[in-house]
Amino acid sequence: MLPYKDISKVRITQPYGVKNPRQNYAAGVHSGLDMVSDGDKTIIAIGAGKVIRSQNTGSWGSHVVIKQDDGLYGVYAHLAQRVVNIGNTVRAGTMIGIEGMSGNSTASHLHIELQKSYYDPFSHTDISAYLGIKNEVGSVQLIDDMFADDKAWVMTKGISDGSDQDRPVLRKEIWAMLRRYDEQKEG
Numbered sequence: 290m291l292p293y294k295d296i297s298k299v300r301i302t303q304p305y306g307v308k309n310p311r312q313n314y315a316a317g318v319h320s321g322l323d324m325v326s327d328g329d330k331t332i333i334a335i336g337a338g339k340v341i342r343s344q345n346t347g348s349w350g351s352h353v354v355i356k357q358d359d360g361l362y363g364v365y366a367h368l369a370q371r372v373v374n375i376g377n378t379v380r381a382g383t384m385i386g387i388e389g390m391s392g393n394s395t396a397s398h399l400h401i402e403l404q405k406s407y408y409d410p411f412s413h414t415d416i417s418a419y420l421g422i423k424n425e426v427g428s429v430q431l432i433d434d435m436f437a438d439d440k441a442w443v444m445t446k447g448i449s450d451g452s453d454q455d456r457p458v459l460r461k462e463i464w465a466m467l468r469r470y471d472e473q474k475e476g
């Protein structure tokens with residue numbers, strides 16, 4: 290589930306995993322995804338779990354951390370307002386707060402991040418892949434939409450049989466292969 294109640298006017302302003310010489314990232318790269326809504330700024334939980342942190346401190350400003358049932362820690366930072374407290378149980382889609390610019394932030398946006406170990410910036414994992422969206426600046430694009438056309442063929446070398454001949458392969462099959470490759474890499 291995406292972190293906004295209404296995703297229609299949401300855009301990505303800083304992708305996951307990028308380097309930015311003007312930013313001093315604790316993990317060396319951008320450990321999360323920055324998103325801005327030009328409409329409804331209601332932030333919702335992307336997965337079910339329990340609120341383990343809800344406070345206004347440090348560079349994250351007003352932020353919420355949810356320990357998800359899948360073991361990952363979801364961080365929602367720079368909020369203008371928080372509506373959950375430590376100990377609350379949330380479902381995917383439960384309102385958490387309102388997008389804002391508290392903490393180390395120059396404009397209203399949501400910094401959302403997934404960590405494998407709580408409060409370890411180096412344990413970040415690919416939030417855009419988790420959300421199933423394209424990791425690029427601009428309006429949010431669902432990856433499933435990009436590959437929704439089951440009959441879209443592309444000509445490609447080597448993928449289907451290892452040969453250097455061009456062969457037609459379904460786009461969705463290439464996507465499935467890439468996804469498997471990513472999963473193997475993640476371990």
Ligand SMILES: [Zn+2]
Binds near residue numbers: 303319322399401
């Ligand atoms: Zn960020």
